[in-house]
Amino acid sequence: MSDLRTAELTGHYTLDPARTRLAFLTRHTMGPWVRGRFDAFEGSARLDGHDPANSTVEVAVQAGSVQTGNPQRDEHLRARFLDVAAHPLIRFASTGVTQLGPAAFRVTGGLTIRGVTRPITVDLGLRYGEQDALVFEGSVGVNRMKWGVNWNAATSLLLAKEVTLELEITAIP
Structure with a gap:
């Protein structure tokens, strides 16, 4: 996107839940791919277009909102895999943002699932x-x-x- 000027992006944004997709994909060894998504989440970002390293992102996902199209599998995911009774939220908080190109960024941060926080880079x-x-x-x-x-x-x-996390995040001022 050659006409994008990152300085124009500076500001506070919120995630638009109607146009944001937080999905995942994994393989079952005895069957097809398992695809799913999370339907309830909120998030915000502070973008610094002059110095992207000063940008921050936070997202909180309701773990119980997981959907795969199979109610029995969804209940197993909620109860046994994600343990939503004890850990209702999946969280991401950025620790760094690097601009890779005119319209490309690398975001690092801590992803918390089941009370365990590990670093990821996307x-x-x-x-x-x-x-x-x-x-x-x-x-x-x-x-x-x-x-x-x-x-x-x-x-x-x-x-x-x-597990592949697939992100299409719409942020609005």
Whole structure:
């Protein structure tokens, strides 16, 4: 996006839940890909277009809002994998932002799942959306076992440890 000037992006933004997609994808060893999403979340960002390193992002996801299209699997995810009774929120808080190009950023931060916080880094592309909204898109692979997202020994063998997080984040001023 050659006409994007990052200085123009400076400001406070909130995530638009109607146009943001927080999804995941993993492989079941005896079946197809398992795709899902989270439907309830909120977040904010402070973007510094003059110095992106001063930018910050925070997101809180209601873990119980997980949806895969299979009610029985969703309940297993809520109760056994995510333990939403004890850990109702999945959180991300940035610790650094680096501009990689005119419309490309690397965001590092702490991802907290099941009370365990681990660092992750995600590269995001930026484009303008409708009504001056900003849309950031990217994906990152994470090893779910590092956050204790597992049920029992059998599921650690039947489900891939790697989960791809797919992000399409719409931020509005």
